[in-house]
Amino acid sequence: MRIVITIGGSIIIKDHNYKKFQDYATVLGDMAAEHQIMVVVGGGRTARDYIGIARDLGASEALCDDIGIEVTRLNARLLITALGGDAYPKVPQNFSQALEFSTSGKIVVMGGTEPAHSTDAVGSILAEFVGAELLLNATSVDGLYDKDPNKYPDAQMIEEITPHDMMEMLSDKEMKAGTYEFLDKTAIQIIGRSRIKTVILNGEHPENLEKAMNKKIGTLIIPNP
Ligand code: UTP
Secondary structure, three states: OEEEEEEOHHHHOOOOOOHHHHHHHHHHHHHHOOOEEEEEEOOHHHHHHHHHHHHHOOOOHHHHHHHHHHHHHHHHHHHHHHHHHHEOOOOOOOHHHHHHHHOOOOEEEEOOOOOOOOHHHHHHHHHHHHOOOEEEEEEOOOOOEOOOOOOOOOOOEOOEEOHHHHHHHHOOOOOOOOOOOOOOHHHHHHHHHHOOOEEEEEOOOOOHHHHHHHOOOOEEEOOOO
16 A cells, blocks of 8 residues: 655654654554555754744745755655665656655655745645655644643543535634644645545554554544535
8 A cells, every 4th residue: 555654854854863853754654564654844942943943034934944945855865864774865846856766665754845835735736746656644642632632631632624625624723834733724624625534543653553453543534525
């Protein structure tokens, strides 16, 4: 099965050390024995720090985004380093390159592509582009909640939702470099139009990726009726 996995930077580089990269490399290496794995890595705090400095220097939003993209690609290189021989050694800069590199049979790891969206959008476009059967979105909470679980203790996790209903939930969020909510509008639109089976799960525990293959976990995005 062809699987695209997006790993939020807020997960993989949260502690600013090698550990999560190594833990992810172990799980991804196992999964790659049976599946074609393609990974998109986010920028995390490092990206936000760099974007903040660029903004203070008067950079435009698009330039801030471009600097964020560079950071996501650096994180991709760290994951490639952790994966060693299991990974294709180069970070694709676009989707056709990602497809090309995947013909090696190795795990392909990329970061961002163009300004004005998140790595979650990149993951959904990649899933559409390569015809992935499953998109796994590793984030910092257990799944999608009806409100921010870090702010509201009574927030409820949603087990199943359609892209249409997700769009309604996001309709009043602002879009600025470094501040996107997980799964931005672009990502949801792509998931909706291509009816990509998508699971949002807690990426603090990389083994959740394997669990999602045969167990109900996190939030399942089901196609619009
Ligand atoms: P992300 O916001 O996607 O990284 O990229 P992230 O770390 O996964 O996000 P969280 O914290 O885990 O939710 C970092 C920044 O890089 C730019 C955006 O400015 C984004 O906020 N970016 C990334 C792009 O402009 N285009 C891309 O394709 C990817």
